[in-house]
Amino acid sequence: MRKITLGIILCLLVLLIACSKQTEIKEAEPTTLQDSSMDTSIFKEKIPSTANRDSLPFAEGANGISLGLYNPDGNIETEFHFQVEKGESVKKFISLGNMIKKDRLYKIILLVDYQQMPFIVDGGKPSLDFDVQMKAGQTVEIPVEIPPLPEGLHDILFVIAKYPDDKSLDEEFRKKTDLNHLLFQRFSVSVGGKDTPTKTQFDNIGELEDKNLGGVFLSKNDDYRRWLTENVGLNEKLRYIVHIGNSVRKKDQTYALVILSDWKQVNITKDKNVLFYKLQEDNAYSLKTELTAPDQEGVYDLTALLISNPFQKLDMYNRDTEASIRVGVNVKN
Secondary structure (H helix, E strand, O other): HHHHHHHHHHHHHHHHHHHHHHHHHHHHHHHHHHHHHHHOOOOOOOOOOOOOHHHHHOOOOOOEEEEEEOOOOEEEEEEEEEEOOOOOOOEEEEEEOOOOOOOOEEEEEEEEHHHHHHHHEEOEEEEEEEEEOOOOOOEEEEEEEEOOOOOOEEEEEEEEEEEEOOOOOHHHHHHOOOOOOOEEEEEEEOOOOOOOOOOOOOOOEEEEEOOOOOOEEEEEEOOOOOOOOOEEOOOOOOEEEEEEEOOOOOOEEEEEEEEEEOEEEEEEOOOOEEEEEEEEOOOOEEEEEEOOOOOOEEEEEEEEEEOOOOOOOOOOOOEEEEEEEOEEEEEOO
């Protein structure tokens, strides 16, 4: 009897251990799936083939970035102006290569006609930005979609920030953001067969200066010293100066000016978040403006964009976009 009882107990123990192991496996499966879904460099939507990646533009050297544009059929886009029907969304694949020896985060935002707009990635919900975490040497094709636009000509600018998670206030780091901390993928779209440019009202707000300045520059004071970091209190007014100049040395060169605070577009004047300028050769403007600091402590990045030739059909020669240094605004109580 004791042998039978002991045998029954042993059988029960074996069954309990087996059930326990099955439970552990079943509980572990959702965790694995969740970790996979958290990989922001994996997409459901794909192009037929990436065998032609070598034909994409490639930036050699320290920047270590490859950047290009595919259409949904998998063909590399070699033009920079597209036609879509009324009610049709704009779908492209941004090919982004992190051709360096370390992992890096990239943040993507979209400006449509110089206004920040939500966009769709991989068939998801519209969002104002998208972060993609990439491994060293990795290249991905990011499926982006712009919801249907009104009839007419539109300027599309995807801004890609490198290492947006690096909030260092080290001055050497801030100096290195000069000219190379942003990537741009810009093209124009005509909707419904209409491509008449929007008539632009040029603001030319600020003080006209006789300065040999090209591009866009931010300063804290009325000088041209590099502004790298700033301490400011919660909800405090941060006053600064934006300088822009005709970098291409052409008569009647036009620009759109946009300011980003932590990758969100902010007002430049009380009622405008984009300003338009027409500059003669060697013209420069300086504009005093201000920004209200956030109500939470942290380091916020302040960057200005100067977008050339607004409201034009774009080609490889007229789609330049320039950026200022990434100023580190340290908000603290």
